[in-house]
Amino acid sequence: MSHRLQAEGLAFSYEAGRAVFTRVDATVRSGEVTGIVGPNGSGKSTLLRVLCGLLTPQHGQVLLDGRPLASFRSTERARTLAFLPQSVDPAFALTVFEVVCLGRYPHVGSWAGLRAQDRDVARRCMCDTETEQLASRDFLTLSGGERQRVLLASILAQEPDLLLLDEPTSSLDIHHQIEIFALLRRLASSGFGVAVVTHDLNLAARYCDRLLLLSTEAESVLAEGRPGEVLTEGLLSRAYAARILVSQHPITRTLLITADDPGREPEAVP
Ligand SMILES: Nc1ncnc2c1ncn2[C@@H]1O[C@H](COP(=O)(O)OP(=O)(O)OP(=O)(O)O)[C@@H](O)[C@H]1O
Ligand SMILES: [Mg+2]
Known part of the structure; x- marks a missing residue:
């Protein structure tokens, strides 16, 4: 089923007089x-938390398929959208397989146990994130990147239609970064909707259909559109307060974004 999560005119402040944004x-x-991109502190995680209903905006509203998000029952909402936070500190020891199976909670009655089909979904999601070999490990003993992939598997096991992911690849090596973004791309092609916060502008350029660029200066989204419209030297240099160079990758032909060394003299234009 096709879904649309829409936020209109969002304003959010954690403290009075210090708005994170006022009209997004x-x-x-x-x-x-x-893709949701922008510098540290520009409000990416805050926006994602408002979009999934964990934070309530002071102004504006979030609509899921035209209905206010707050009007959905929690299990109904959890079957439609899933949120992966930027960091998670599990309070108790569980095996990796148990952590992934936790994702099945919206599909299992309060007193019912997991069914064979729930375990099958969990195993499939572990294959998709290359975590199946970790199944019996204690989650707390995993490396940062292994944990991140297991948490993504758990979110996928929830089988939501819309995925809201806060920096899902920040601790991953180059192989797993590209695998996860390629997986997100495949999920979108098969009908999922994905919102992903990332600091990797090159992966955003290559795998995202649309980008939102936030900045600490602007009170609304600084730019929104296709990667080529948003990832320009002018917009990025403004957002990141740095000299940003945008070129084309010689092999992949996707945009190649680099921050220039602040001490380097720009070449004289002939
Ligand atoms: N719980 C909180 N209480 C008060 N201020 C907060 C809280 N969480 C975030 N902030 C502030 O809100 C602003 C936006 O924070 P947010 O975490 O959304 O930024 P971000 O774009 O996700 O940054 P990063 O790239 O570092 O993850 C920052 O100025 C931050 O200090
Ligand atoms: Mg953040």
């Missing part, structure tokens, strides 16, 4: 990967 619009649609 954002849309997450089935079939698309939407």
Whole structure:
């Protein structure tokens, strides 16, 4: 089923007089990967938390398929959208397989145990994230990147239609970064909607259909559109307060984004 999560005119402050943003619009649609990029502190995690209903905006609203998000029952909402936070500190020891199976909670009655089909879904999601060999390990003993992939498997096991992911590849090596972004791309092609916060502008350029660029200066989204429209030297240099160079990768032909050394003299234009 096709879904649309739409935020209109969002304003959010943690403390009175210090707004994170005052008028942000954002849309997450089935079939698309939407990247949310911007510097530290620009409000990416806050926006994702408002979009999934964990934070309530002071102004504006979030609609899921035209209905206010707050009007959905929690299990109904959890079957439609899943949120992967930027960091998770599990309070008790569980095996990796148990952590992934926790993702099945919206599909299992309160007093019912896991069914064979729930375990099958968990195993499939572990294959997708290359975590199946970790199944019997204690989650707390995993490396940062292994934990991140297991948590993603758990979110996928929830089988939501819309995925809201906060920096899912920040601790991953180059092989797993590309595997996860390629997986997100495949999920979108098969009908999922994905919103992903990332600091990796090159992966965002290559795998996202649309981007939202936030900045600490602007009170709304600084730019929104296709990667080529948003990832320009002018917009990025403004957002990151740094000299950003945008070129084309000679092999992949996707945009190649680099921050210039602040001490380097720009070449004289002939
Ligand atoms: N719980 C909180 N209480 C008060 N201020 C907060 C809280 N969480 C975040 N902030 C502030 O809100 C602003 C936006 O934070 P947010 O975490 O959304 O940024 P971000 O874009 O996700 O940054 P990063 O790239 O570092 O993850 C920052 O100035 C941050 O210090
Ligand atoms: Mg963040």
